[in-house]
Amino acid sequence: MNDFSAEAILAELKSFQRDAVDHVMHRLYDAPNASGRFLLADETGLGKSVIARGIIARTIERLQNDDTVDRIDIVYICSNSDLASQNLRRLNVTGDPHIGLTSRLTLLARESHRLSGTNAAGRKPVNLVSFTPGTSFDMGSWRAGSGEERALLHIMLNEIGGLSEPQQRASRMLFQGQIKTKEAFRYQLARIERSLKGPVDPSILRAFERSITDSGLLESYLSLLGSLALKRRIPDSVEEPIRHLTAKLRAALAAASVDSLEPDLVILDEFQRFRHLLDEHEGGDAAELAHALFNYSAAKVLLLSATPYKPFTEANEESGDDHYQDLMTTLGFLAEGSSVSIADIRDGFAEYRQQIVNGRPAIEHVDRLRANLLTVMSRTERPQSGGMVRERQLPSTSPTDIDLAGFVALERLSAELDIPIGLEYWKSIPYFASFMNNYKVASAVDRRLLDNDGSIGRELKNLQQLDADTISGYGQIELGNSHLRAVATETLDQEWWKLLWLPPSLPYLAPGSVYGSIATEGATKRVVFSSWTATPTAVASLLSYEAERRIVDGSRLTVNSSEARKSISARLDYKVTAESRPARMSTLAMFWPHPELAQAGDPLWVARESGHNKVSADEAQLKVSARLAPGPESTFAWEAFFATRGATPAGWALESASLAQLLSARPVEGEEDNESAAGRLITAHVDLAIETIARSEDAISHPYLARLALHSPGNIAYRALGRIRDDNDSTSDVGQWRAAAMLSNGIRSLFNRAESMLLLDKVKSADDEYYWRAVLDYCADGNLQASLDEYLFQLRS
Numbered sequence: 001m002n003d004f005s006a007e008a009i010l011a012e013l014k015s016f017q018r019d020a021v022d023h024v025m026h027r028l029y030d031a032p033n034a035s036g037r038f039l040l041a042d043e044t045g046l047g048k049s050v051i052a053r054g055i056i057a058r059t060i061e062r063l064q065n066d067d068t069v070d071r072i073d074i075v076y077i078c079s080n081s082d083l084a085s086q087n088l089r090r091l092n093v094t095g096d097p098h099i100g101l102t103s104r105l106t107l108l109a110r111e112s113h114r115l116s117g118t119n120a121a122g123r124k125p126v127n128l129v130s131f132t133p134g135t136s137f138d139m140g141s142w143r144a145g146s147g148e149e150r151a152l153l154h155i156m157l158n159e160i161g162g163l164s165e166p167q168q169r170a171s172r173m174l175f176q177g178q179i180k181t182k183e184a185f186r187y188q189l190a191r192i193e194r195s196l197k198g199p200v201d202p203s204i205l206r207a208f209e210r211s212i213t214d215s216g217l218l219e220s221y222l223s224l225l226g227s228l229a230l231k232r233r234i235p236d237s238v239e240e241p242i243r244h245l246t247a248k249l250r251a252a253l254a255a256a257s258v259d260s261l262e263p264d265l266v267i268l269d270e271f272q273r274f275r276h277l278l279d280e281h282e283g284g285d286a287a288e289l290a291h292a293l294f295n296y297s298a299a300k301v302l303l304l305s306a307t308p309y310k311p312f313t314e315a316n317e318e319s320g321d322d323h324y325q326d327l328m329t330t331l332g333f334l335a336e337g338s339s340v341s342i343a344d345i346r347d348g349f350a351e352y353r354q355q356i357v358n359g360r361p362a363i364e365h366v367d368r369l370r371a372n373l374l375t376v377m378s379r380t381e382r383p384q385s386g387g388m389v390r391e392r393q394l395p396s397t398s399p400t401d402i403d404l405a406g407f408v409a410l411e412r413l414s415a416e417l418d419i420p421i422g423l424e425y426w427k428s429i430p431y432f433a434s435f436m437n438n439y440k441v442a443s444a445v446d447r448r449l450l451d452n453d454g455s456i457g458r459e460l461k462n463l464q465q466l467d468a469d470t471i472s473g474y475g476q477i478e479l480g481n482s483h484l485r486a487v488a489t490e491t492l493d494q495e496w497w498k499l500l501w502l503p504p505s506l507p508y509l510a511p512g513s514v515y516g517s518i519a520t521e522g523a524t525k526r527v528v529f530s531s532w533t534a535t536p537t538a539v540a541s542l543l544s545y546e547a548e549r550r551i552v553d554g555s556r557l558t559v560n561s562s563e564a565r566k567s568i569s570a571r572l573d574y575k576v577t578a579e580s581r582p583a584r585m586s587t588l589a590m591f592w593p594h595p596e597l598a599q600a601g602d603p604l605w606v607a608r609e610s611g612h613n614k615v616s617a618d619e620a621q622l623k624v625s626a627r628l629a630p631g632p633e634s635t636f637a638w639e640a641f642f643a644t645r646g647a648t649p650a651g652w653a654l655e656s657a658s659l660a661q662l663l664s665a666r667p668v669e670g671e672e673d674n675e676s677a678a679g680r681l682i683t684a685h686v687d688l689a690i691e692t693i694a695r696s697e698d699a700i701s702h703p704y705l706a707r708l709a710l711h712s713p714g715n716i717a718y719r720a721l722g723r724i725r726d727d728n729d730s731t732s733d734v735g736q737w738r739a740a741a742m743l744s745n746g747i748r749s750l751f752n753r754a755e756s757m758l759l760l761d762k763v764k765s766a767d768d769e770y771y772w773r774a775v776l777d778y779c780a781d782g783n784l785q786a787s788l789d790e791y792l793f794q795l796r797s
Contacts, residue, residue, distance in 0.1 A: 006057035021054040035338030039377035078269040084130035108257040133274040150175035170228040207256035334376035406464035430481035433463040497547035504786035508607040512781030585638035593718035593740035596646025601709025617780035624706040631699035640702035642692040649733035662741040713747040
């Protein structure tokens, strides 16, 4: 058996991140007054998930030789199932395949057979299991559950009760729920039975049977089956009892399933989104169920959150939150079962406040309070030195009369529906009526409209709403919110709509006419925080629309529809002439990684050669031209490109079909007709490129060869990937080329979009025949090499 070592994982961490891992592990396992619970509250962007990865690695390393632990279960809880799936892959520190399990707690019986056994290296099995609170702990939000859950309930109850055929038919009808047909539900049952790979986990089945027997749920279930025995459909009078019973059965199954888990480490990511789970006394059944996980044997609990508690609660805070009390509740959870005194921490806050109010020195009190808090939590922040991150308030103006009229209309709709629509909705969500999906008020409006009683027609008419005809014609719309107007003033009005990517922090060359007028004004990321789920959608939709409207203004795109966009021919697709000759070889040259030219035309080399004075793209082109081998001038830039030696890694046997697939990101064979045609077209181009490479003996020049060496996306991608390779990885030159080809094809897709083509028409006077030159100029203008280098460095680090 090969022992797992955490060192390779920890080597990826920065020093402050390793310090955090060491401190958390000490507090979870080794400190004499440890509670086994800890809150990591590092500022956004400082790598909480990376630190969590290090803690997981150290936990596995610690427990692999612990004879009291048969397997190592890591439970990851976050608010979003898609995010959970993504993060499970990042948290897989062992590299074992099929280690992750994203599920509902109620469906664990279907998956529990995967939790035991040994891995490929002969070590203890390590299981990463993920749940979302809304679907696993809170059974009241969606009482009927999913079709899979109801199918599993039917199978387990049939096994427990030994149902007769009439009872089974009634049970299927009871659990069919919103599934439209009996056949569809039978198909769901068959899928669950196949996934079980045998009988239901006996431990879960026994625990579930005991629970529903003792609570009377089994008796209620059998009674309902009796009432449905001769029915062809569910009577309206029993629909609500069925929903109530289903919710209770799901809760019982979830509780029984907890017993089959053996959590060693429970991670709650952004726990403040479901902080009610921490309070077992006030959080209801959901908190009680969650605490069955938290309190399991020697399980450790790690909370992650970048959102600090507010220092005080405002008197008119509409959310009803008490931030200080929330902090005390969290600290109480963290300190539970340890000798850490919450009373001492509470007294420390009171003493600190008293010192500040009275204007007396508080350093001693701060140090004592900090020492107490570090036993259960820690937070790392960036140095406040005016560096990369700056927090500030938007210089918003007063609301307009139209804005205020919109608020009045919302208030009237609220009164008519008898549903509160808070002031914060109006302040934070522009055009709330157009973005209120998933809010209770939207459901209430839908119900009224379905009733067709016309009672809310006037209220709806007076709301601030987006006009579909205006948007479909790319008309200008009022942004409808003073905060959003301030964001637009600082971004769109500064011509950020001309940028396809943000300028780099350290450009290698002097920015061109587009980025040069913008980069000096501090174009950088703006992070907008909001408590309301509709705010990101509203802000992104309205700003994106306005950016697109400015791009298409004066262009041939006058209708805002997918059909209209399709009428704008993509200029970077591969086409042939009437004589079947490749017609877009310059496009292929742009996105083909050329190792020799990539080295000769590196803008970073130009920057180093030029010292502190940034040179222009034209000056860089002259410097690179001097490095290239002289030769007779070709009519075509692409011919000079492929005729230059070193177009592919040394010793690589070129095969056109596989190269075409890499450069087009689509399979060449087995596709639909139009896809097959596209595959054949690029293959024809690749064939000519290989032919040119093979016959090249002497160098050929062209005025644009140096520009291709400097700024073609293929060479940019090749250089950027090469910078993050090191002697310790298992990559190869061929692997680098293949990755660069796929990456550059993604950049091709960016420049092939209708909006990008219209933008380059406007800022670079592009045209169909020489669009590839406009792309090169734009890549030079925006220092794409420096931007991609910085981005990949961040990904790697």
